[in-house]
Amino acid sequence: MTQLYVPCLDDAKLDDDAIVLEPDQALQVNRFREELRTCETDTPQQYRLCVQKRDELLSQHAEVQILIAAYEHVMLGECPEYRQRKRTKNRKSLEDDAA
Numbered sequence: 001m002t003q004l005y006v007p008c009l010d011d012a013k014l015d016d017d018a019i020v021l022e023p024d025q026a027l028q029v030n031r032f033r034e035e036l037r038t039c040e041t042d043t044p045q046q047y048r049l050c051v052q053k054r055d056e057l058l059s060q061h062a063e064v065q066i067l068i069a070a071y072e073h074v075m076l077g078e079c080p081e082y083r084q085r086k087r088t089k090n091r092k093s094l095e096d097d098a099a
Helices: 016-020 023-037 044-078 080-098
Strands: none
Touching (some): 044 080
């Protein structure tokens, strides 16, 4: 089994992944990078892997958006203070936009 480099904050040379991603996310990105590097450069296989990963991430994004909307619906319906603060925030945003 190949050992992968996982960036961490203790490393002298930080890459962008280590700064903005959770450790498990950085590991996933590095695994994908290594998978791409096992292919010959600029091949249909590399492209297919990229498209597959993009589609997977877009699907995950859509699932999270749906989940957020479902929670928002429950919060607005079940929590009067949340609903009031949300209305006040939206009203203030509209007033700021009109100014």
